Amino acid sequence: MAEDIFFRMTDIDKIYPLEGEDVHALKKVSLSLDEGEYLSVLGPSGSGKSTLMNIIGCLDTPTSGEYILQGREVEDMDELELAELRNREIGFIFQNSQLLPRLSARKNVELPLIYGGIRPKERRERAEAMLERVGLADRMDHMPNQLSGGQQQRVAIARAMVGNPSILLADEPTGALDQKTGAQIMELFQELNDEHRTVIMITHDLKIASHARRVVHIIDGEISEGGLHDA
Amino acid sequence: MHNFGKSFIMFRESVSMALDNIRNNKVRSFLTLLGIMIGVMAVITLITTVSGVTGSITSSFSSMGVGTLTVQVSGSDSKSGVTPEDLQVIANLDSVDGVSPTVNLNGRVSYGKNVQTGKTTSGKNAYYFTANPDMIVQGRALNFTDDDNSTYVCVISQDLVDEFFLGKNPIGETLYVAGLPFTVVGRYEEDSGGGVSSIFMGSADVIIPYTTAMKVNNSDEVTSFTVYLKEGVESDAAQSEIEDAMDKLFDYEEDCFTVSSMESIEDTMNSMATMLSSLLAGIASIALLVGGIGIMNMMLTTVTERTTEIGLKKALGAVPGQIQSQFLMESFLLSMIGGLTGAVFGLALSFGLCKLLGTSFVFNGGAILLGVGFSAVVGIIFGWAPARKASKLNPIDALRAA
Secondary structure: OHHHOOEEEEEEEEEEEEOOEEEEEEEEEEEEEOOOOEEEEEOOOOOOHHHHHHHHOOOOOOOEEEEEEOOEEOOOOOHHHHHHHHHHHEEEEOOOOOOOOOOOHHHHHHHHHHHOOOOHHHHHHHHHHHHHHOOOHHHOOOOHHHOOHHHHHHHHHHHHHOOOOOEEEEEOOOOOOOHHHHHHHHHHHHHHHHOOOEEEEEEOOHHHHOOOOEEEEEEOOEEEEEEEOOO | OHHHHHHHHHHHHHHHHHHHHHHHOHHHHHHHHHHHHHHHHHHHHHHHHHHHHHHHHHHHHHHHHOOEEEEEEOOOOOOOOEOHHHHHHHHOOOOEEEEEEOEEEOOOEEEOOEEEOOOOEEEEOHHHHHHOOOOEEEEOOOOHHHHHHOOOEEEEEHHHHHHHOOOOOOOOOEEEEOOEEEEEEEEEOOOOOHHHHHHHHOOOOEEEEHHHHHHHHOOOOEOEEEEEEOOOOOHHHHHHHHHHHHHHHOOOOOOOEEEEEHHHHHHHHHHHHHHHHHHHHHHHHHHHHHHHHHHHHHHHHHHHHOHHHHHHHHHOOOOHHHHHHHHHHHHHHHHHHHHHHHHHHHHHHHHHHHHHHOOOOOOOHHHHHHHHHHHHHHHHHHHHHHHHHHHHOOHHHHHHOO
């Protein structure tokens, strides 16, 4: 039954109406995932991978098809339910870290907990624990502009993990970083996956994608399994 | 209970985020709340100052008019005024303590070669001095014998004493009114009411027995008198009793007289003052309106600037209501800060103005409540549309804007 399913997409279609001519961004996409998996979605720009990320991340709903996350049917949820699901189940990591510039690292990490209605004391403790986990114990009160690009991305990862979500959903997480820093971030993802966290990485970069245990390709809105890799 | 706790946590966060944002845009926030500040300052200053001025005018009215009614007689075809006997009828009414007629005498006042043309002479009765016992400061008051015999005696004001008898004892001297000799028997001082009270109470520079004034005027009727009520008598009840008695005296003809109380004059004054201050407050609220538009303008700019932030917060699980309440809180607080500082400046300014005008400063809680309350409402109303706009942003588009 649906209650037992961790992540399953079945025949997802997404159609954007555009000046009379519909754009078929996703075509019959089906994808299943077990808890603790490390998946890369690999595709060039315009392939529909952003649309897929938005649907996986509960920012958008499919035109048709079925999407079950943690036993809940996402496809016909309203705005409020989607917001709650994002808060609880999804940890977003964006290309350019998207930290709020006027908040300290700790406050940035606390944000999802604020919207989850967690009390200030617990928020602080959990944020500090997460920042320690990503190796920023001594940078908690720094403002984003006092941190390097790699450190900013670590704060963003701590923020994504602080609510203990089902899925870490990363969109080109190393896109704005140099190679060395990027490699360190990829290492961190590997560690987190080793701790049994589920990671979905959206990228156009085959090298980045190859870090994942499982790769799916997306081209023209259609998905195909890419086979297993060694880490 | 859990929901309540959650709302409270969100409320606190909204306040602290809003304050952060106001602090981070100090200059812009200050310029924006300046409009509200000036508006509230204007409202409070105008209301407080106007009510201070009218308050001191009405209090001088009421201090001199407590417990009296004024009767003006226009008369009918057959009866042009009231006779001393009629006055006695009024004086004997249950609610009436006494009656004091006023009979004005025209003509210049002179003492020796010193001639005064601007001075007024008025006929009063003995009761007038009983009702105003502190008036006479030297000599004696007019008494019933003077009334009965129409004697040629007078009491004169301090002003006239200074004019005619500077440094001399006026008692026993003779002065001339309208060519007739009057012996000065007393000197009186008016109370501090000054110009206003002399108009309404009919005090004059020279007071003679009213019977004498009637004789000189060649008339046996009185057209104006003041009724002093017994203590504790309702002025409305007394007024209708007097009106009934007067109706009887004038054979129930219409429009022969008017009975008016100081209270009714005071009521008129008060309602005029209220009208005036609400008119001024209305004009001042235009400033508040303009201030509100300033807030709306700033909030719209802010929402546009923070599109990415809004998108991110939504991605992290903020619901539209939380976004909306954060922006609404920001415009509300901005407006309240403006309102409260405006209230402080308004109080200071009106305190200064009242001192300058010599009226008493009255702390007007209503004006402050109005000003600050209005600014809160302005903050919410003009913050509503921008906050709603923010809450409606699609997180995908908002994040892409980065």
